[in-house]
Amino acid sequence: MNEFDRFLVSCVPSERQILHSETEFYAFFHFGVNTFTDREWGDGTESPLIFDPEELDAEQWIDAVSAAGMKGAILTAKHHDGFCLWPSGFTEHSVKNSPFRNGNGDVVREVSEACRKKGLKFGVYLSPWDRHEPTYGQGKAYDDYFCGQLTELLTQYGELFSVWFDGACGEGPNGKKQVYDWERYYALVRKLQKNACISICGPDIRWCGNEAGQTRESEWSVLPSPADNIDFKSRDLGSREFLRGAKKLRWYPSETDTSIRPGWFYHAEEDDRVKSADTLIDLWYRTVGGNSSLLLNVPPDKRGLICEADVKSLKKLGDHIRKTFSVNLAESAAFTADKTDALHGANALKTDTYDVYYKAPDFETTATVTALLPEKTTVSRVVIKEHVPLSQRVEKFAVDVRLADGSWKNAAEGTTVGYKRILRIDPVETDAVRIRILDSRVCPVLSFIGIY
Ligand code: FUL
Numbered sequence: 200m201n202e203f204d205r206f207l208v209s210c211v212p213s214e215r216q217i218l219h220s221e222t223e224f225y226a227f228f229h230f231g232v233n234t235f236t237d238r239e240w241g242d243g244t245e246s247p248l249i250f251d252p253e254e255l256d257a258e259q260w261i262d263a264v265s266a267a268g269m270k271g272a273i274l275t276a277k278h279h280d281g282f283c284l285w286p287s288g289f290t291e292h293s294v295k296n297s298p299f300r301n302g303n304g305d306v307v308r309e310v311s312e313a314c315r316k317k318g319l320k321f322g323v324y325l326s327p328w329d330r331h332e333p334t335y336g337q338g339k340a341y342d343d344y345f346c347g348q349l350t351e352l353l354t355q356y357g358e359l360f361s362v363w364f365d366g367a368c369g370e371g372p373n374g375k376k377q378v379y380d381w382e383r384y385y386a387l388v389r390k391l392q393k394n395a396c397i398s399i400c401g402p403d404i405r406w407c408g409n410e411a412g413q414t415r416e417s418e419w420s421v422l423p424s425p426a427d428n429i430d431f432k433s434r435d436l437g438s439r440e441f442l443r444g445a446k447k448l449r450w451y452p453s454e455t456d457t458s459i460r461p462g463w464f465y466h467a468e469e470d471d472r473v474k475s476a477d478t479l480i481d482l483w484y485r486t487v488g489g490n491s492s493l494l495l496n497v498p499p500d501k502r503g504l505i506c507e508a509d510v511k512s513l514k515k516l517g518d519h520i521r522k523t524f525s526v527n528l529a530e531s532a533a534f535t536a537d538k539t540d541a542l543h544g545a546n547a548l549k550t551d552t553y554d555v556y557y558k559a560p561d562f563e564t565t566a567t568v569t570a571l572l573p574e575k576t577t578v579s580r581v582v583i584k585e586h587v588p589l590s591q592r593v594e595k596f597a598v599d600v601r602l603a604d605g606s607w608k609n610a611a612e613g614t615t616v617g618y619k620r621i622l623r624i625d626p627v628e629t630d631a632v633r634i635r636i637l638d639s640r641v642c643p644v645l646s647f648i649g650i651y
Contacts, residue, residue: 241280243330255503281331322361336375476515488621
């Protein structure tokens, strides 16, 4: 262990980032005037009169995404067109001048309440780029407007787990661009919602680098700070080489945002292009099982409902997750390790909590943890979680299974672990599974191992 490695692992998540990571998989709802004009970006001239989701049922949305295993939802309270899904006191360009619930509706309220009722976390997307608002491009006047709206969202809809800011900054109705006062927006979120992560154009959660659901084999949560000049599309955002020279670091975990359909908003002609359950299952493993959270967009249609095709794919994904992970064989296993810190033995790996954890002795950068199963069982999935309150340390590992003749067979290998790594292995009958940590920045610290 040298100075540099010690510096790298001094970077740890905040409490709000830990809470956010546990959300793992959550919905994005892109909904608004674009749903009715069949466009992806509105230009701000849309009449509120077109917003008329006659059958809107937010509980149906939440049922559809909970069935997939999602634990939260983020709603586009205002997209670039400036139309507000809640009756903002700062503009007439909102649901209050639409036929929806005779002008008495509030989509933000209905979705937030459906989330609370069904035990999901709630978050908001608020686009700083506003193609309708006349003060856009006038500096402080628009920042005042934006902060007024943000305050409404931060104070009237209960606790938020995410405030999602998009970086898009185009021209407003008068042809001017606004220079966003990010620090002011961030301070407001911190003051009014201390547990909310500020995502994407914000300090807590970073963009994965694409909207197509592509993932990296090595996904790091420890990045250089400030992050302003980082190209989030790079393949490498956290190797030792990448971090060398960094003066400061930031815990900045990845979020993969992608849509169940080609577009972000609903378009009837995409009804037959909804991602299949198999595609979603693969996406879920690569993201949630690859140290990235998954923000999956499911756009409600003109009725104000999630379409049958989307509902079906989501349900199949959830069925797969529930079935595959119903019984954790590690719970009845006996854990041993070749090296253990006196206070942090391997049996801690049975419980999925940060209260207890396994730790290799200081200065050791490799370790082998073995789970002896009570009987031979078919195994096809292994879950490994690092104890991230002590940073992200593992750089290389392998998973082996014991065969009938007592020999060990390598079943999987990987690089980073982080919050969670899920290994899909060919189903194999075995009575023991071992995880070999082959390289770690400083002594490896694991919080959980699951065997399914
Ligand atoms: C982008 C926006 O321009 C898209 O419309 C969408 O909201 C996506 C999530 O972010 O920057």
